[in-house]
Amino acid sequence: MHFRLLVLPFVASFFATIFAVPHGKLMERRGRADNHTLNRERSDAVKAAFTFAWDGYEKYAFPHDELHPVTNSFSDSRNGWGASAADAFSTALVMQIPSIVSTILEYIPTIDFDAPVPGSQVSLFETTIRYLGGMLAGYDLLKGPLSNLASNATAVDAILAQAVHLADNLAFAFDTPTGIPSNNLYFNPSTTDNSTTNGLATIGSLVLEWTHLSDLTGDPKYANLTQKGESYLLAPKPASSEPFPGLVGTNVDINTGLFQDATGGWEGGDDSFYEYLIKMYVYDPTRFAEYKDRWVLAADSTIAHLASHPSTRPDLTFVAAFDGQEIILQSQHLACFDGGNFLLGGMVLKEQKYIDFGLALVNGCEDTYASTVTGIGPEVFQWVTNTTAANDTTNPGPPADQVAFYEKAGYYITDGVYVLRPEVMESFYYAYRVTGDQTYRDWAWNAFVAINSTARVGSGFAELVNVNAEGGGGFTDFQDSFLFAEVMKYSYLIHAPDNVFQVNHNGVNDFVFNTEAHPFKVAGTPI
Ligand SMILES: *[C@@H]1O[C@H](CO)[C@@H](O)[C@H](O)[C@H]1NC(C)=O
Ligand SMILES: *[C@@H]1O[C@H](CO)[C@@H](O)[C@H](O)[C@H]1NC(C)=O
Ligand SMILES: *[C@@H]1O[C@H](CO)[C@@H](O)[C@H](O)[C@H]1NC(C)=O
Ligand SMILES: *[C@@H]1O[C@H](CO)[C@@H](O)[C@H](O)[C@H]1NC(C)=O
Ligand SMILES: *[C@@H]1O[C@H](CO)[C@@H](O)[C@H](O)[C@H]1NC(C)=O
Ligand SMILES: *[C@@H]1O[C@H](CO)[C@@H](O)[C@H](O)[C@H]1NC(C)=O
Ligand SMILES: *[C@@H]1O[C@H](CO)[C@@H](O)[C@H](O)[C@H]1NC(C)=O
Numbered sequence: 001m002h003f004r005l006l007v008l009p010f011v012a013s014f015f016a017t018i019f020a021v022p023h024g025k026l027m028e029r030r031g032r033a034d035n036h037t038l039n040r041e042r043s044d045a046v047k048a049a050f051t052f053a054w055d056g057y058e059k060y061a062f063p064h065d066e067l068h069p070v071t072n073s074f075s076d077s078r079n080g081w082g083a084s085a086a087d088a089f090s091t092a093l094v095m096q097i098p099s100i101v102s103t104i105l106e107y108i109p110t111i112d113f114d115a116p117v118p119g120s121q122v123s124l125f126e127t128t129i130r131y132l133g134g135m136l137a138g139y140d141l142l143k144g145p146l147s148n149l150a151s152n153a154t155a156v157d158a159i160l161a162q163a164v165h166l167a168d169n170l171a172f173a174f175d176t177p178t179g180i181p182s183n184n185l186y187f188n189p190s191t192t193d194n195s196t197t198n199g200l201a202t203i204g205s206l207v208l209e210w211t212h213l214s215d216l217t218g219d220p221k222y223a224n225l226t227q228k229g230e231s232y233l234l235a236p237k238p239a240s241s242e243p244f245p246g247l248v249g250t251n252v253d254i255n256t257g258l259f260q261d262a263t264g265g266w267e268g269g270d271d272s273f274y275e276y277l278i279k280m281y282v283y284d285p286t287r288f289a290e291y292k293d294r295w296v297l298a299a300d301s302t303i304a305h306l307a308s309h310p311s312t313r314p315d316l317t318f319v320a321a322f323d324g325q326e327i328i329l330q331s332q333h334l335a336c337f338d339g340g341n342f343l344l345g346g347m348v349l350k351e352q353k354y355i356d357f358g359l360a361l362v363n364g365c366e367d368t369y370a371s372t373v374t375g376i377g378p379e380v381f382q383w384v385t386n387t388t389a390a391n392d393t394t395n396p397g398p399p400a401d402q403v404a405f406y407e408k409a410g411y412y413i414t415d416g417v418y419v420l421r422p423e424v425m426e427s428f429y430y431a432y433r434v435t436g437d438q439t440y441r442d443w444a445w446n447a448f449v450a451i452n453s454t455a456r457v458g459s460g461f462a463e464l465v466n467v468n469a470e471g472g473g474g475f476t477d478f479q480d481s482f483l484f485a486e487v488m489k490y491s492y493l494i495h496a497p498d499n500v501f502q503v504n505h506n507g508v509n510d511f512v513f514n515t516e517a518h519p520f521k522v523a524g525t526p527i
Contacts, residue, residue, distance in 0.1 A: 043495040050488040056459030069460030070477040080117035086134035088484035093141045109158035113166045122185040125202040129516040135163045137518035178257040179228035197251045204273030232257040246297025265321030268334040272515040278345045282512040284524030310383035313410025317360040329395045336365035336423040340430035347507040362431045371409035372468045375450035380415035418464040422486030429490040433503040448491045486517040
């Protein structure tokens with residue numbers, strides 16, 4: 001029933017998209033702007049790379065979780081339910097590859113969600129964003145704009161039933177004194193790892209998926225469970241755990257609801273909590289206005305307190321982390337989604353200051369790619385500012401062997417691996433969707449070509465040992481499922497024409513991407 005209610009605004013804004021003026025005054029930027037037309041050569045090349053990786057996975061690993069492309073073997077790091085298939089689903093859909101869509105569509109109804117790999121710990125967060133996210137996006141697309149690819153209507157309906165089954169199996173995680181979930185679960189019998197805390201991102205990045213499941217099924221229990229847990233993050237206690245308005249600590253006691261620290265930022269462990277605050281507002285501005293208010297507080301505090309310019313490259317902007325009021329001049333590949341998230345907020349709230357800041361962050365993250373030998377950015381990096389004291393042990397200067405690199409790049413590398421992460425590509429995508437500026441397409445293309453030429457090996461793509469060494473310094477034989485869900489999707493969509501599932505520069509969106517890049521049909525009407 002909820003689903004039908006969603007159809008009308010969806011159709012209306014589909015036409016709004018077609019007739020929209022390409023670039024509002026808000027988005028006017030420097031030259032070479034276009035109107036999101038197809039770049040066939042590039043989008044076809046990304047599609048070919050996706051198909052290559054899928055073929056390798058299908059041949060050597062399916063239906064296991066992930067391919068080991070160097071040795072043509074596999075592993076089951078995500079419960080053994082076929083994580084790469086779940087994660088590839090919505091990408092095969094937006095790329096419109098009928099054979100892959102149909103393979104995954106026939107597979108999902110056969111997954112036995114009662115039986116994870118024996119002894120394996122089921123992460124509530126990872127299972128939600130990859131499996132639940134992949135299934136709900138596939139369902140939305142096949143019931144909506146890509147219904148032409150729904151080769152088996154029974155299987156499409158079975159996807160939603162499978163999503164319900166999985167959520168029902170996970171729901172015991174929320175059975176805690178506060179309702180804040182445990183993240184690390186075991187099935188048969190249903191137990192947890194007995195951890196007394198959970199983290200900001202793992203508590204705060206469930207609400208989009210579970211609320212959408214409630215909206216699709218008409219059963220409010222899934223939304224209720226996750227929104228209860230989230231309520232402790234929206235009103236953080238004690239006050240000391242919110243050192244800057246809207247910016248909070250990381251670990252929360254699941255028995256008391258109290259934050260245990262004041263350490264945080266936009267890095268891994270905290271990241272998608274902030275991401276979902278504004279995405280919930282995109283999903284439904286009426287129900288989630290409070291989430292937006294918390295995002296605005298966090299965004300303004302970030303601009304005021306965490307924006308940082310390296311001493312050797314004051315033209316660059318990075319976002320620092322914090323421990324209480326102390327600033328830690330460190331960032332990560334994972335944190336590079338922040339530019340895209342500020343851009344989404346700027347578009348939706350029609351606030352130029354967030355667009356300007358978001359573009360500055362995109363520029364900084366592009367520098368982390370452009371400065372290395374491989375053209376791919378590192379996992380973790382640091383810098384100092386021109387006011388950092390020489391005896392500041394939290395924020396040391398570059399080691400001797402990176403002084404020259406720091407001089408030029410404005411950051412130095414503290415972990416040089418590349419594990420096929422998408423966040424820089426994701427932010428390029430938002431930057432292009434907002435501005436229509438070809439520069440961002442070119443940056444995305446450069447990054448894709450670098451990944452394709454360095455990480456492509458054997459039957460797929462593998463992790464790199466050192467982005468600042470020739471050839472990436474060798475491989476780690478592992479292809480995480482988010483290569484399919486995220487790297488390939490954002491690399492493709494930036495060169496693809498307008499569509500209802502693309503992010504819309506005018507801030508009126510029919511779809512919103514979960515943190516694994518699975519697009520969900522929004523529930524509310526933009527205000
Ligand atoms: C949009 O792109 C098409 C194809 O390149 C072009 O014909 C059209 O004039 C463009 N429209 C605007 C408003 O820029
Ligand atoms: C369609 O999907 C249903 C449910 O998964 C399955 O039982 C059936 O065999 C499929 N039909 C075909 C023709 O593949
Ligand atoms: C959790 O605690 C229970 C009860 O003390 C115990 O039986 C179980 O083995 C513990 N689980 C883990 C993963 O430590
Ligand atoms: C969901 O939460 C609302 C508001 O707190 C409550 O009225 C409703 O009974 C809850 N529904 C379920 C199924 O828990
Ligand atoms: C320090 O850096 C800031 C911004 O990066 C700049 O505005 C300021 O002029 C610099 N101060 C000195 C003494 O270099
Ligand atoms: C660092 O140096 C400053 C003077 O340059 C001094 O005031 C401060 O106490 C020193 N801090 C530490 C931790 O040594
Ligand atoms: C990606 O790599 C393959 C294999 O080396 C190559 O054939 C293809 O042209 C590459 N694609 C791009 C866009 O560079």
